[in-house]
Amino acid sequence: MTSNGTSSWRSTTSLTGRVAAGFAAAALIGACQSTASDPLGQSVTSSPPPALSQTPSIAATSHSTPTPADGRCETADLRVDIGDNGNQDMRGAHVPLRxxxxxxxxxxxxxxxxxxYVTTESGGQxxxxxxxxxxxxxxALAPGETASAGLFLSSAPLKTxxxxxLEVPGLRVYPPGNTxxxxxxxxxxxCEPPLVGPFVRVGPVEPGPDNTRS
Structure with missing residues (x-):
């Protein structure tokens, strides 16, 4: 083969090698791109697991649980009076505060x-x-039910x-737990000061309208 023929063959072989190398590089890049889009890579941005996605519904359920209807009796929802029944002895009067x-x-x-004791309905103690x-x-008091506390009004001022x-028209009463x-x-x-007593005693609220024990 002549020198020109040999040179031409070498050029062709070199070109063929470069083309093959180019195809190999392209194939390698394609393989790398395929790996980058692997599902394992997508798991980072996937939806939260079922247990986490259900958290809002669990919270909603806990908030929808009804709260007990019963609570402390407020002054505005109570009628307070003194019962007619009771008894009187040498020490004073024993009556139910209802x-x-x-x-x-x-x-x-x-x-x-x-x-x-108070001087008037809105007066001083x-x-x-x-x-x-x-x-x-x-x-526990259902609507319309009555409980009572034993109230003792001492007769000591009459004998001291x-x-x-001092004659007073009534009493200021704070139901238990109320201000x-x-x-x-x-x-x-x-009695007027400085004799200030106390001349009144009261017991705990108990079931029924007729408690007089203080």
Missing amino acids: FTNTGPATCTLHGAPGVS VGEPATRNTHGPEV PGCER EATFVERTATT
Whole structure:
């Protein structure tokens, strides 16, 4: 073969080699691109697992659970008065202080009310507030039901030397657990300061309208 023929053959062989190398490089790039789009790579952006996707529905279920309807009896939902029945002895009067549920739902009372003599319905307190026996059951009151606390009104002001007697029209009563008071009519005699008592004692609220034990 001539030198020109040999040179031509070498050029052709070199070109063929370069073309083959180009195809190999293209195939390698294609393989790399295929690997980059592998499903394992997509798992990073896939949807959360079922347990996480159900979290909102679990939360909704917990919020939809009804809360108990019963709660503490509020002053606004109570009629408070003093029962006619009771008894009188040498120490004073023992009467029931009654609480009737006038609200639309069952509510509860627990403990003893706060009680004190007052000069008028909206007037100032006279003397010390009642001593309280707070140990009692929690009492549930359905609408219209009545519970009561034993109330003792001492007759000591009528017999105490040096007592400057004062007649009061009633008592200020705070139902157990409340900071809002109501006025209860009950004419009574107490002492002007400095004789401040206490001349009143009250027991815990108990079931029934006729409790007089304080």
